[in-house]
Amino acid sequence: MSGPYEMAEDRRQIVLPGEKLCVLEEFLSGKGTSTSADGTVFATVVGKAKFDRKKREVQVEAIKEPDSISIGDIVLGEVKELQSRSAVIKIIGKNGKLLKHQRSAILLAKPGIKDYLGQHVSVGDVIIAKVTSIVSGLINVSIWEQGLGVIQAMCDGCGSTMVYTKKDKYNVYCPKCGKLDTRKILTNYGNVKMLSEWLGLTA
Ligand SMILES: [Zn+2]
Numbered sequence: 114m115s116g117p118y119e120m121a122e123d124r125r126q127i128v129l130p131g132e133k134l135c136v137l138e139e140f141l142s143g144k145g146t147s148t149s150a151d152g153t154v155f156a157t158v159v160g161k162a163k164f165d166r167k168k169r170e171v172q173v174e175a176i177k178e179p180d181s182i183s184i185g186d187i188v189l190g191e192v193k194e195l196q197s198r199s200a201v202i203k204i205i206g207k208n209g210k211l212l213k214h215q216r217s218a219i220l221l222a223k224p225g226i227k228d229y230l231g232q233h234v235s236v237g238d239v240i241i242a243k244v245t246s247i248v249s250g251l252i253n254v255s256i257w258e259q260g261l262g263v264i265q266a267m268c269d270g271c272g273s274t275m276v277y278t279k280k281d282k283y284n285v286y287c288p289k290c291g292k293l294d295t296r297k298i299l300t301n302y303g304n305v306k307m308l309s310e311w312l313g314l315t316a
Pocket residue numbers: 268269270271272273287288289290291292
């Protein structure tokens with residue numbers, strides 16, 4: 114195993130931040146690297162080290178973390194816990210693809226409106242949300258824009274999948290127990306094709 118300060122002779126392809134790559138006399142510091150006061154060139158990102166002998170420069174090409182979540186990502190999630198003004202969401206996919214490692218996120222109630230989040234989502238619902246902020250690894254998502262919201266609601270009475278309806282103030286209906294409820298639904302609520310595409314069930 115190479116330690117973080119392994120000598121230049123043992124040049125691994127994949128390097129970690131802080132890993133010594135060479136000394137300035139050998140190669141200059143390029144993208145993804147930095148130089149310490151004693152002239153040691155080290156990696157600043159996880160990635161592939163590339164030693165360009167012509168330019169006499171070393172670069173580290175950053176490896177993208179496949180499951181990383183970024184601000185602006187559109188994510189598919191399931192509502193796991195619900196409180197009056199916040200909910201815990203398990204993110205299962207992003208930008209139309211399933212994640213290998215599921216992540217937790219927080220959905221906050223619509224700002225400026227004093228109602229219960231439970232009027233818009235319920236535990237077991239599948240939602241399409243947007244990542245609005247990531248602070249110290251804590252992911253916040255929102256469903257308040259158009260095109261976001263519940264794509265499949267779960268009846269909190271019997272656990273069945275609810276269907277779209279338009280009755281008084283209600284917009285979802287449980288065909289099994291007859292319960293009417295409200296959700297912040299997507300315009301194409303219950304779109305099975307869209308949901309199965311997210312879940313990778315179609316080619
Ligand atoms: Zn029901």
